[in-house]
Amino acid sequence: MGSNGRRVGVLALQGDFEAHARALAARGVSAVEVRDPDDLDGVRGLVLPGGESTTMLTLMEGSGLRERVSELVRGGLPVLATCAGLILLAREVRHPAQASLGLLDAVVDRNAYGRQIDSAVVALEVCEPGELGADRLEGVFIRAPRVREVGGDVRVLARYGDDPVLVRQGSLLAATFHPELSPGSPVIDLFARTVGRRE
Numbered sequence: 001m002g003s004n005g006r007r008v009g010v011l012a013l014q015g016d017f018e019a020h021a022r023a024l025a026a027r028g029v030s031a032v033e034v035r036d037p038d039d040l041d042g043v044r045g046l047v048l049p050g051g052e053s054t055t056m057l058t059l060m061e062g063s064g065l066r067e068r069v070s071e072l073v074r075g076g077l078p079v080l081a082t083c084a085g086l087i088l089l090a091r092e093v094r095h096p097a098q099a100s101l102g103l104l105d106a107v108v109d110r111n112a113y114g115r116q117i118d119s120a121v122v123a124l125e126v127c128e129p130g131e132l133g134a135d136r137l138e139g140v141f142i143r144a145p146r147v148r149e150v151g152g153d154v155r156v157l158a159r160y161g162d163d164p165v166l167v168r169q170g171s172l173l174a175a176t177f178h179p180e181l182s183p184g185s186p187v188i189d190l191f192a193r194t195v196g197r198r199e
């Protein structure tokens with residue numbers, strides 16, 4: 001284990017990585033900003049933040065970061081992906097079509113809510129309160145992707161209307177909204193518990 005042992009990596013190429021680092025710090029979890037593959041040495045979890053997925057994907061190409069992230073995720077590293085981070089992981093990205101890491105068995109449409117919840121804070125329906133550790137959840141949506149299909153191994157923890165907005169697939173936890181912007185969010189609590197348990 002490298003010098004980043006017991007820390008969580010936060011992809012810091014672009015987007016709201018600082019809000020994630022603050023949210024983790026509030027739970028006693030320290031974050032390391034990830035810009036190069038070496039920054040991932042020894043991390044016990046990884047956050048893929050919101051921002052602009054096209055830009056993030058471009059910045060991950062060429063440095064080896066894309067391959068290293070894929071390898072770690074396939075190896076079972078706990079991941080929290082929010083908004084653009086979820087888009088990066090999805091099996092298929094549409095509206096417009098875009099390459100992705102293909103690690104989360106989901107089909108997503110980008111920017112698909114239009115003005116309906118372009119930038120809004122809404123109450124979500126918690127489908128798995130036992131798993132989430134809470135029965136109430138708010139969602140901060142900012143030009144959010146819409147999950148159109150999920151595979152059989154994907155559990156839906158929360159919905160907005162008919163749409164899955166918080167899903168879990170093995171060690172991946174992915175939200176179309178921004179839990180790092182909701183003080184005391186049970187989503188960040190859940191991720192902090194997950195990384196806390198892994199030695």
Ligand code: GLN
Pocket residue numbers: 049050051052053054082083084085087110111142143144145
């Ligand atoms: N609309 C952005 C994208 O498609 C995601 C928005 C966000 O992360 N808040 O990448």
